[in-house]
Amino acid sequence: MLSRRQFLAAGLALGSAPLWANLIGSREGMYVSAFSSDGNHFAAGFNDVGNILWHIQLPERAHAPVLHPTQAVAGFVARRPGFYMDFVNVRTGDFLQRITPTQDHHFYGHALFSHDGDFLITQENHFPTGEGKIFVRRWPSAEVVAEYSSGGIGPHEAVFLNSSTIVIANGGLRTHPDNDRDILNLDTMAPNLTYLNWQTGEILQQVKHADKWHQLSIRHLDVNQHGEVVIGCQHQGEAWEQVPLVAVSRIDATDFRYLDMPEPIRARFKQYCGSVCFDKSGELVAISTPRGGFVAYWRISDHQFIGVDNCRDVCGLSPSNESGSFILTSGTGKVLNTLVYENHIELITQHASIRWDNHLRRVTI
Amino acid sequence: MKYPRNLSALACSVALCITSHSYANDWSAAVAGIQADVIQPAYNNLARDAQQLQQAVAELCLAPTEPKLQKVKQQFITNIDDWQQIQWLNFGPVTYFMRYYAMEYWPDKKGITRRQLQGLSKTPEVMTDKDFWHSASIAVRGLTAIETLLYHPDFNVIEHAADCHVLTGVSEHHAATTLEIAKQWSESKVGDWVFLDEDSNSSPDHGAMELFVQQWIEHLSAIKDSKLETPIGYNGRANLKLAEFYRSQQSLPAIIENLATYPVLFHAGQPSLYELAKRNDGPQAEEMDRLFQQSVSLAKALPDDFFSGSYSQQQRVELARPLVQSISQSQDKLVELVTSLGFNIGFNSRDGD
Numbered sequence: 001m002l003s004r005r006q007f008l009a010a011g012l013a014l015g016s017a018p019l020w021a022n023l024i025g026s027r028e029g030m031y032v033s034a035f036s037s038d039g040n041h042f043a044a045g046f047n048d049v050g051n052i053l054w055h056i057q058l059p060e061r062a063h064a065p066v067l068h069p070t071q072a073v074a075g076f077v078a079r080r081p082g083f084y085m086d087f088v089n090v091r092t093g094d095f096l097q098r099i100t101p102t103q104d105h106h107f108y109g110h111a112l113f114s115h116d117g118d119f120l121i122t123q124e125n126h127f128p129t130g131e132g133k134i135f136v137r138r139w140p141s142a143e144v145v146a147e148y149s150s151g152g153i154g155p156h157e158a159v160f161l162n163s164s165t166i167v168i169a170n171g172g173l174r175t176h177p178d179n180d181r182d183i184l185n186l187d188t189m190a191p192n193l194t195y196l197n198w199q200t201g202e203i204l205q206q207v208k209h210a211d212k213w214h215q216l217s218i219r220h221l222d223v224n225q226h227g228e229v230v231i232g233c234q235h236q237g238e239a240w241e242q243v244p245l246v247a248v249s250r251i252d253a254t255d256f257r258y259l260d261m262p263e264p265i266r267a268r269f270k271q272y273c274g275s276v277c278f279d280k281s282g283e284l285v286a287i288s289t290p291r292g293g294f295v296a297y298w299r300i301s302d303h304q305f306i307g308v309d310n311c312r313d314v315c316g317l318s319p320s321n322e323s324g325s326f327i328l329t330s331g332t333g334k335v336l337n338t339l340v341y342e343n344h345i346e347l348i349t350q351h352a353s354i355r356w357d358n359h360l361r362r363v364t365i
Numbered sequence: 366m367k368y369p370r371n372l373s374a375l376a377c378s379v380a381l382c383i384t385s386h387s388y389a390n391d392w393s394a395a396v397a398g399i400q401a402d403v404i405q406p407a408y409n410n411l412a413r414d415a416q417q418l419q420q421a422v423a424e425l426c427l428a429p430t431e432p433k434l435q436k437v438k439q440q441f442i443t444n445i446d447d448w449q450q451i452q453w454l455n456f457g458p459v460t461y462f463m464r465y466y467a468m469e470y471w472p473d474k475k476g477i478t479r480r481q482l483q484g485l486s487k488t489p490e491v492m493t494d495k496d497f498w499h500s501a502s503i504a505v506r507g508l509t510a511i512e513t514l515l516y517h518p519d520f521n522v523i524e525h526a527a528d529c530h531v532l533t534g535v536s537e538h539h540a541a542t543t544l545e546i547a548k549q550w551s552e553s554k555v556g557d558w559v560f561l562d563e564d565s566n567s568s569p570d571h572g573a574m575e576l577f578v579q580q581w582i583e584h585l586s587a588i589k590d591s592k593l594e595t596p597i598g599y600n601g602r603a604n605l606k607l608a609e610f611y612r613s614q615q616s617l618p619a620i621i622e623n624l625a626t627y628p629v630l631f632h633a634g635q636p637s638l639y640e641l642a643k644r645n646d647g648p649q650a651e652e653m654d655r656l657f658q659q660s661v662s663l664a665k666a667l668p669d670d671f672f673s674g675s676y677s678q679q680q681r682v683e684l685a686r687p688l689v690q691s692i693s694q695s696q697d698k699l700v701e702l703v704t705s706l707g708f709n710i711g712f713n714s715r716d717g718d
Contacts, residue, residue: 036712274717290711290713310563311563312562312709312711331711332712357712357713
């Protein structure tokens with residue numbers, strides 16, 4: 001592992017904004033994701049035409065990348081139950097440092113940097129009690145400066161509503177590393193969406209499903225410029241139950257607004273949403289379902305279902321640099337660009353030996 | 366909906382394209398063989414035997430007697446056998462209107478089928494409403510509902526006319542559903558039911574074969590985990606009532622029927638998946654074949670009363686262990702075999718978060 005001095009030299013000392021532009025040079029865009037190949041696990045950065053710029057091996061399978069807002073740093077969070085978070089210099093792919101959870105905790109595969117980049121916020125499981133936790137660590141020292149309840153069990157993905165408020169998808173699943181990923185509370189699980197002030201730990205709002213949908217785990221989410229949060233759920237109940245899988249929430253609303261879709265499409269979701277992603281404009285939201293093998297789109301202004309793109313094993317989603325457009329990655333190694341309103345999808349590249357993992361992030365210049 | 370798409374494939378891995386294209390015609394033949402030799406006959410048999418079950422139920426309910434009830438039960442067991450031969454496939458017409466899940470409501474951990482059938486038995490006339498089956502719960506539609514009416518002590522189709530009335534309604538609906546599935550298969554090709562990637566340059570048959578294999582692998586897991594390990598408490602607490610069709614004592618025959626389907630599936634078509642695998646790696650194909658046959662033999666070697674006899678949990682676990690291991694090996698080998706043939710059987714779709 002690099003020393004703190006080496007780390008500072010490699011990452012932090014790279015100057016002030018606009019760092020990304022300096023670091024990536026003339027390239028317009030860069031994407032980062034974890035991937036697996038031949039049973040080994042990696043993190044990678046690739047450019048707009050799908051060329052892999054760097055890759056680095058990870059100790060175990062990672063889930064989602066987290067990008068620092070001003071430094072050339074991307075973190076890759078181990079998937080649940082995760083015990084590492086590796087940070088990489090995105091200019092070179094060089095390893096910078098590893099952060100591990102405190103005793104009796106594990107990561108959930110997602111994390112956030114505060115808007116000023118001074119703090120790393122992680123969702124964690126205190127596995128002896130099953131309590132969901134939000135940890136705030138100073139960056140890059142990793143010193144824990146605060147620890148809060150997430151407001152539920154199984155905090156999975158979280159996003160910023162504004163600089164002081166995070167929205168947490170408390171999936172409701174209690175697990176313990178001794179039982180791998182087995183769900184220990186299927187009959188009592190109670191997922192919720194929690195709006196939390198990460199600077200004070202105050203819970204500002206909590207939204208739940210009706211009791212009959214208590215097995216509808218809230219796992220992934222995104223938020224647009226208007227404060228509209230879209231959640232994608234994974235149903236832990238029976239395969240045949242007709243449950244709503246996608247919903248909109250606002251901090252001032254106590255109920256979810258479930259989004260309609262044609263029943264044949266809902267059935268094809270196979271009760272599973274992978275990633276949730278707004279486009280650049282915040283007007284169009286995409287939800288991937290690797291089990292269903294497609295991405296579905298809604299226009300958020302009138303909650304209108306738009307349609308789907310079929311793609312086997314698709315999961316990673318990112319806005320591209322154009323409104324109405326997304327970059328998609330799949331477990332079959334594909335990187336695609338879709339222009340939703342133009343009804344056009346383009347295979348950027350396919351790496352036969354690469355299985356892109358669940359989440360994709362665009363490095364914004 | 367957004368299709369068709371204007372596609373432009375800018376790049377494709379050379380290795381993957383060669384793998385897909387070199388077998389293109391062979392996959393069509395293999396898929397056609399599976400449709401002709403496995404899928405269509407299985408649904409035809411199920412439809413035929415469901416009609417016979419419906420007729421037997423009609424005769425029973427006209428003038429109930431014990432011999433007629435026995436005939437109905439025998440016909441019901443034939444239906445279970447038919448279903449087990451095609452249970453691995455959740456694809457095509459059976460996916461419409463929740464038919465797959467309605468065919469068998471299992472595991473029914475909360476006794477929902479019994480409760481809902483009891484409700485129906487109080488007002489069986491509602492079943493004659495033309496819209497009844499459009500909104501009826503899947504718990505009262507298929508083989509689990511029929512089994513409950515025939516074997517659960519809360520129902521008596523000989524002495525209670527209302528119970529027989531409900532049985533008549535359910536068996537008629539089951540017969541109509543299976544007939545419709547068989548008809549839809551006879552009027553379509555496998556490729557009609559495949560959603561290819563928008564940018565895909567592979568054939569619907571290749572996509573279909575990939576889906577078949579994926580479902581086959583998932584079904585191997587279902588046999589090992591849900592049908593065998595869970596009810597006997599292989600890794601935890603035993604609950605034999607979670608075994609499939611335990612009331613009619615068909616839990617073990619169902620497993621044997623499932624496993625016996627796999628070698629047939631492996632050898633269906635000209636060339637078959639077995640033959641294509643043999644061209645690619647002869648020993649691997651032979652080993653796959655041996656494992657499938659081994660699992661059938663091990664299942665048949667279990668005592669007939671494996672699920673119903675007075676064995677301890679530990680005895681059942683020890684009896685099942687060779688079969689569990691064999692199924693597990695089959696699954697690993699099948700993944701290895703199809704991967705070496707160029708199929709991608711899913712990464713995120715099989716193990717997401």
